[in-house]
Amino acid sequence: MIPAPLGMLAELTHACPLHCPYCSNPVALAPRDSELSTQEWDRVFGEAAALGVVQAHLSGGEPLLRRDLDELVASCGRHGLYTNLITSGLGLDADRLARLPVDHVQISVQDATERASDDIAGTRSWARKITAARVVKDAGRPLTLNVVLHRANVDHVGAVIALAGELGADRLELAHTQYYGWALRNRAWLMPSMEQVLATAEVVRAARTRMEISYVLPDLHTGTPKPCTGGWGRTQLTVAPGGEVRPCAAADSLPLEFANVRDRSLDWIWYSSPSFNRFRGTDWMPDPCRSCALKDVDLGGCRCQAFQLTGDPGATDPVCRLSPDRHLVDAALAGPPQTAPFPRPHAPKGPSS
Numbered sequence: 407m408i409p410a411p412l413g414m415l416a417e418l419t420h421a422c423p424l425h426c427p428y429c430s431n432p433v434a435l436a437p438r439d440s441e442l443s444t445q446e447w448d449r450v451f452g453e454a455a456a457l458g459v460v461q462a463h464l465s466g467g468e469p470l471l472r473r474d475l476d477e478l479v480a481s482c483g484r485h486g487l488y489t490n491l492i493t494s495g496l497g498l499d500a501d502r503l504a505r506l507p508v509d510h511v512q513i514s515v516q517d518a519t520e521r522a523s524d525d526i527a528g529t530r531s532w533a534r535k536i537t538a539a540r541v542v543k544d545a546g547r548p549l550t551l552n553v554v555l556h557r558a559n560v561d562h563v564g565a566v567i568a569l570a571g572e573l574g575a576d577r578l579e580l581a582h583t584q585y586y587g588w589a590l591r592n593r594a595w596l597m598p599s600m601e602q603v604l605a606t607a608e609v610v611r612a613a614r615t616r617m618e619i620s621y622v623l624p625d626l627h628t629g630t631p632k633p634c635t636g637g638w639g640r641t642q643l644t645v646a647p648g649g650e651v652r653p654c655a656a657a658d659s660l661p662l663e664f665a666n667v668r669d670r671s672l673d674w675i676w677y678s679s680p681s682f683n684r685f686r687g688t689d690w691m692p693d694p695c696r697s698c699a700l701k702d703v704d705l706g707g708c709r710c711q712a713f714q715l716t717g718d719p720g721a722t723d724p725v726c727r728l729s730p731d732r733h734l735v736d737a738a739l740a741g742p743p744q745t746a747p748f749p750r751p752h753a754p755k756g757p758s759s
């Protein structure tokens with residue numbers, strides 16, 4: 407029995423004004439002229455709602471760079487979808503927000519201070535982000551502040567929590583870097599030490615009595631695989647800017663063929679496509695997962711991580727302490743030069759048109 411999906415990540419574009427080294431977008435970004443049109447997205451939102459999706463997360467890249475974003479948000483509303491705008495905040499002023507009847511806004515900052523945040527974003531953006539956050543609150547909309555954590559900012563989590571309080575954020579999302587796309591290239595620069603991770607967890611634990619904070623210990627450090635995206639093809643789907651549909655945003659790197667909404671219905675893709683069925687359930691699992699009591703809890707961990715580290719998307723997630731490939735993770739954890747200053751190694755420059 408395959409459950410209906412609950413959430414859809416709609417990657418409206420890979421274009422973005424920021425150049426974050428932890429970006430999980432593909433290293434080969436989708437060109438702008440390959441993006442789904444307004445009409446195509448309208449059909450996709452309708453098919454998603456019919457399939458059972460209740461939440462549409464409008465993301466990118468930077469979704470505000472879509473000139474038709476007003477129409478896309480209106481389309482979501484017509485189809486009864488709850489809309490969450492995931493944005494850098496650049497380009498979001500009171501006039502633009504008034505034309506976007508989204509239910510929720512998530513704004514990212516890269517650190518707790520202007521200089522550090524702009525350094526990581528690779529562009530001057532802090533002031534506009536803070537203004538955008540205030541605009542959202544002034545308009546009475548729910549706001550989540552999002553910060554991706556890595557070695558250069560993880561020690562500033564106390565200041566980030568204070569910033570979220572000052573902005574009146576309803577929720578703070580502290581997300582450790584996931585090593586896909588650009589972030590995988592830059593892993594040696596981004597990976598925090600075990601000491602940093604443990605200290606951060608303590609700061610977060612103390613602050614949770616005052617604020618809603620979403621924070622999960624990084625799987626690489628704990629040795630506990632995450633039930634990635636709630637399980638392969640179980641609750642979420644991602645539609646890429648060019649229309650390819652995948653169980654997660656990072657799956658473009660996998661040696662699987664993903665169907666496109668230009669050729670197939672979302673219903674067929676979800677229920678019948680070989681790629682969505684490839685890692686559903688537990689029958690595909692190798693040992694030690696196959697005979698493990700936790701296989702219904704972590705649902706096999708992360709397929710993208712397994713592929714990136716072992717070359718086999720069907721391997722046991724090497725994060726797991728029972729995996730025969732765990733030494734690959736231990737080597738990555740031991741690798742980073744913990745005292746090096748934060749460099750700007752590789753970062754997305756935006757797709758071509």
Ligand code: SF4
Nearest residue numbers: 422424425426429467
């Ligand atoms: Fe998000 Fe930064 Fe990547 Fe833009 S460059 S998509 S803000 S992570």
Ligand code: FES
Nearest residue numbers: 634654708709710
């Ligand atoms: Fe793709 Fe985890 S990111 S399965």
